[in-house]
Structures are given as structure tokens and as C-alpha cells.
Amino acid sequence: MARKNRPTAEIPNGSMADIAFLLLIFFLVTTTIATDKGIAMLLPPKPDPNQPPPEVTKNDRNIFKILANSQDKLLVEDEPLTDVFELKEMVKSFVLNFGNPGEEGVAIYNSLPSSMKSYVSLNGRRVDFSDDPTEAVVSFKADRGTSYELFVQVLDQINGAYNDIYGSRVGITASDFLQLDRDDPIQKRKYNNARDGIPRAISIAEPNKIGG
Amino acid sequence: MAKFGKKSNTSQNIPTAALPDIIFMLLFFFMVTTVLRETDILVKQQLPRAVQLTKLERKSLVSYIYIGEPKQINLYGKEPKIQVNDVFVEVSDIVQFVSQEKDKLNEAERDQITMSMKVDVESKMGIVSDVQQELREANARKVLYSSIKSVNL
Numbered sequence A: 001m002a003r004k005n006r007p008t009a010e011i012p013n014g015s016m017a018d019i020a021f022l023l024l025i026f027f028l029v030t031t032t033i034a035t036d037k038g039i040a041m042l043l044p045p046k047p048d049p050n051q052p053p054p055e056v057t058k059n060d061r062n063i064f065k066i067l068a069n070s071q072d073k074l075l076v077e078d079e080p081l082t083d084v085f086e087l088k089e090m091v092k093s094f095v096l097n098f099g100n101p102g103e104e105g106v107a108i109y110n111s112l113p114s115s116m117k118s119y120v121s122l123n124g125r126r127v128d129f130s131d132d133p134t135e136a137v138v139s140f141k142a143d144r145g146t147s148y149e150l151f152v153q154v155l156d157q158i159n160g161a162y163n164d165i166y167g168s169r170v171g172i173t174a175s176d177f178l179q180l181d182r183d184d185p186i187q188k189r190k191y192n193n194a195r196d197g198i199p200r201a202i203s204i205a206e207p208n209k210i211g212g
Numbered sequence B: 001m002a003k004f005g006k007k008s009n010t011s012q013n014i015p016t017a018a019l020p021d022i023i024f025m026l027l028f029f030f031m032v033t034t035v036l037r038e039t040d041i042l043v044k045q046q047l048p049r050a051v052q053l054t055k056l057e058r059k060s061l062v063s064y065i066y067i068g069e070p071k072q073i074n075l076y077g078k079e080p081k082i083q084v085n086d087v088f089v090e091v092s093d094i095v096q097f098v099s100q101e102k103d104k105l106n107e108a109e110r111d112q113i114t115m116s117m118k119v120d121v122e123s124k125m126g127i128v129s130d131v132q133q134e135l136r137e138a139n140a141r142k143v144l145y146s147s148i149k150s151v152n153l
Helices: A016-030 A084-095 A103-111 A114-123 A148-169 A174-178 A185-195 B019-033 B091-103 B107-112 B125-137
Strands: A037-042 A063-068 A074-076 A079-081 A137-143 A202-208 B062-068 B081-084 B087-089 B114-119 B142-146
Touching: A016 B019, A037 A148, A037 B114, A063 A084, A063 A148, A074 A084, A079 A084, A084 A137, A084 A148, A114 A148, A137 A148, A137 B125, A148 A174, A148 A185, A148 A202, A148 B125, B062 B091, B062 B125, B081 B091, B087 B091, B091 B125, B114 B125
Parallel strands: A063 A137, A137 A202, B062 B114, B114 B142
Antiparallel strands: A037 B142, A063 A074, A074 A079, B062 B081, B081 B087
């Protein structure tokens, strides 16, 4: 029985790499690796219309006031400030002041590592700064005409100060603190230890109706 | 001298049989990581720079609000506008937008909705705070001011 000489049934795979390359380049070009990062904030709940706005009962020294006007000028604790980047150090020494600590404040002070205790005795104990970290509030009020860029910069500085404090409390840097994974129980404990007792008290006031 | 004249018998070819496999591997990597843009952004988007950034944990809970000067100035004017999904909206429409977005989520997760504010650096705080007031009204209180990691600080 004579067999027919059939043509080979193979697909030529020499150009396979070229086809794959073409697809690869398409996805290379269209890809945007998701990089959605930013400064997280929690807005205050909406005011109850039936109740009058709460009275501010905090001592003046426990509130660190930052104001920004429509010319992007800053007023920090009633004094003008030109360099935004100085804010971080100011907020840090404001929160870690321990001017007149209450019971909780003393407990927090005792829990601090020695490097932070020496920071407190070097920079802290000012009469015009916060009593202790549980009381300290950073208030930031922007004008309608303030640029968004400055707003983010100031928020960044305030958050940076808090993250520095949290980080050095558990012996890591601020950026390591930010990268703590809260799904991992060990890292979560570290996170909670760092946050414990020192609230990230940032108050963003409603802007004035001037400017814009 | 004879040393130089000596010819080696080994072949000089690099085997290319595995090349398609390597390329396919790269291809699959980019296919998996790619996110095709589902919305056309109609406003300028130069995000501010900051250092203390946190990553978004769950993408499914995030909705985006874009604020900035329209790209087509002759069509929409120069004033910063708010864009959600594919359209420009007014400040008063934000509450409705948020409740639409909340409806897409599970009931248990509705409170955890995060609004990612992608605001152009040249915008003013006025429009941003108007949006914030609406977000408070809509009870979507988790906000992320989207920004780019700054390197030189």
C-alpha cells in the first residue's frame, strides 16, 4: 500500500516570538501600574442641625493653630511663617511638650523610649505648648483662596510630625511606620503600640468665605 | 602562534527555542498588571507632591473625584471643575454620586467607602472644601488626597 506523501501539518513557530513581542509592546504601552497613594484623612461627621455647635473647652495652649490666607501666607501660633517645612519640627515639639501632663500624660511619658525622653527634656516643657499628647490638637484653617498645593504640604508636614512620633516610639522610621501592614498580627500590634494614647488630632476648620 | 589559529568546534549559536516562552512570561506579567483606563479625564491632573503617603488598601472601596481646570478651555472655561466618572458635575450632585457609588458596594462595606480626591495643584481650596462639605453630608468621610511621592525631601 503506497502512502500518500502528505504535507507536514506543523505550524511554523519561527514568528511566534514576533507575535508575542507585538502583544508585549502593546501592554507595555497601555499599562499604568496602579500607584494610588495619598494623604488619608477622616472628615468630621456632619453637624447635627438640632444641636448648637460644641463649645471649645480646650485650653488655648493645647491647640496649635495654623492659618493660611489666600496669598498662601501662613500664620502659625499667631506668628507669620515663611518656610512650610519648619512646621514638622514645630508640630513635633508641640505634641511632645508635656508642659503640665495629667495622669495619662505621665503614663505615656514613662512609656517613651529614652531617646524621646531626652528630646522632651531638650525641646519640651514650654508653658505655651500642649499639656500632654492626649490633649494636643493641631488645628489647620485654610482660606477659600489658599492653593491646594499649600494645603497638601501643610497636611503632609503635620502628618509627618505624627508619623515621626509614632515611628520613634516603636523604634522605626516614619516611612517604615507608614508601611506597617495591619493585616499581619505582629505588625498590627506594633502599629497599635505606636498609636496608643497619642491621637492623631488634626482638625481642619471650614474655610472662610473670603477670597476664592 | 599556533594558539591563535586553533578553531574551536563548539557552536556559537545562542539557543532561541525558549525565547517565545520568555517573551510570553513578560507578556503575561504586563497583561495581569495592566489597568485599562475606563474613564477619560477631562481636567488637568498635576497632582501635588508629598512625603507621608499611605497606600489604598482595597481598590473596590474607592471612588474617584477629579478636580481641576478643564483641558478644553474653549469648551468648558477656565474655572476648575469637578469630574466624576466621565462627566462634569456641580457641587450639589456629589451627594447623589456618593450614594450611587455606595449602592454598588455590599451593605456591610458601605461605610468604608473611600473617596480619592485627585486635585490639580493649581486649584484653590474653595472648590475642594465645597466638595468636602458635600462628602460630609453624604457620610463618605474617608478621604484620600491623592499625591505623588516627592523624592528630594
